[in-house]
Amino acid sequence: MKIILNPKYKEQEKAIIQLVTSFFEEGNLIVKGSRNTIKSNFLGSEKVNIKFFKKPGIFKSIIYSFFRSTKAKRSFDYANYLTNHNILTPQPIAYIEERSVFGLLGDSFYISQQIDYDFTIRELIHNPLFPNRNSILEQFAEFTFKMHEANVNFLDHSPGNTLIVDKENNQFEFYLIDLNRMKFEKLSIEKRMDNFKKMWLSRTMIKVVAKKYAKLIGQPEEKIHTILLEKTLQFKRRITKKKYLKRKLKK
Template identity: 35%
Template sequence: MEEKKFEVNGKYDEEILINILKNFDKAGEYVVEPGRNEIKRFEINFENNLEKVSKKRKKHNKIDDFKKKKMINIKKFKQKDFITNFFYKFKGSKAKRSYEYAKKLLKYKIKTPEPIAYFDEFVNEDNKKNSYYISEELKYDFTCREVFWPEDIEEEKAKQGENYKINEEMERMLSKVEKNREKIIKQFAKFSFNLHENGVEFEDYSPGNVLIKDKSGNYDFYLVDLNRMKFNVKLNLNRRMKNVSRMMENEKIARIFANEYAKCYKQREEIVFRYLRYYIRKHKRYVYFKDITRPVRNVFKRKK
């Protein structure tokens, strides 16, 4: 029996999505510029399968509730070599895993942009095969990067000097984050604790992969880039802090996080912080090693 190569959320029209994928390279607007993968946004006429909706349901809803335009994001995964594709047959492609993991997260009431579809080995008009993951476009306020890495902004200011400029919207956002940083970190600690308590280990738990919506001082956290996750995992404190250690580097910020996480975990703050600090420092050494060896590794890549 041949493995199924796509799945579409029942609320969406399969034909509309297929037509968009056929023209992916020629249409849409880049969210992430071409690199290892590509992400583009498209506008679709979202029809909640109006023809399948019962007459009773139609009667109690306005037509505008069913017909509206919607922005979606489509992630096109880079084509893999033969060996990688062979292993994907056992664990599923990145596109398929992203879709299935998103559905699992939502069952746990862990937020992520709505999964719409995945397509594996989809042949476009140029007769090239690619895998795609389609989700709703989420209007978020900022990411964990702005919360946990304020030093990046300061470094950028110092580097550009008098030439440093940001638009008013960005300035308002950064000002709001600065004012509420501690509150956001504490709520994120509770979110992380809930994630771990549900047995979810997000292997790409990093600042850019957590989007944040400000709900009048209460913050909703959304996970993205989902293809590397484990479920039903028993996570001890050591593994929990290792999992979250890539999220931050500043030890003052780590202390705030550890304090709140310790309250949820019912453990002494010093113990939680000790584990977290150990893995933060270990990751810093790893990043430093990669940075100093990059020129050598690039030489070998070119030779290949």
């Protein structure tokens, strides 16, 4: 077993290992997937999030063991990168990898701070009358701009992967989660707008986001709006087509 710790949690190494050892018997289930499972538990008095990555198949095990960082390691490293650039994400605590005698990856875990959030972008999409909707969207655009300025291309920038905390007085905090798919690169305007496409924004929401982002980046609003709208529509058309073809094949 390999464990890498956030230095702040060095004194709690044994307790962290115990959380992983008892993962399947203890804790509160948050997500149960075919490959990943997420639970919450307590590390002392602190509520933490434990993400379990199931042992990959032999081919992927070889890739992750010798040629590419594991999902757990990427989650930990990327969280540290975001934190170092003042981009909010649940504080990384540790990652743990189990390996065979041949060095092949088995199960792995990523442990982070648990964020008690109020909602995600998904709620805004489904409810046009969501309180302070435009203000939240403007602050979300500012958050994403800050991320882009730090050369972060978050490939899973989708409605459920940003947790939002209502700080009251019309102020909101945004926390990125599900971090293991990122690129770190200088982003053109095209790439920046492309990064919004999975958010599934409505035309009304696009107008709000484009206006705020254009002001932040110092570009004409019409230009940003046109690119963002086209990127979003292309993505929606592609997903809709895929769903249509799947239904046809099932018949």
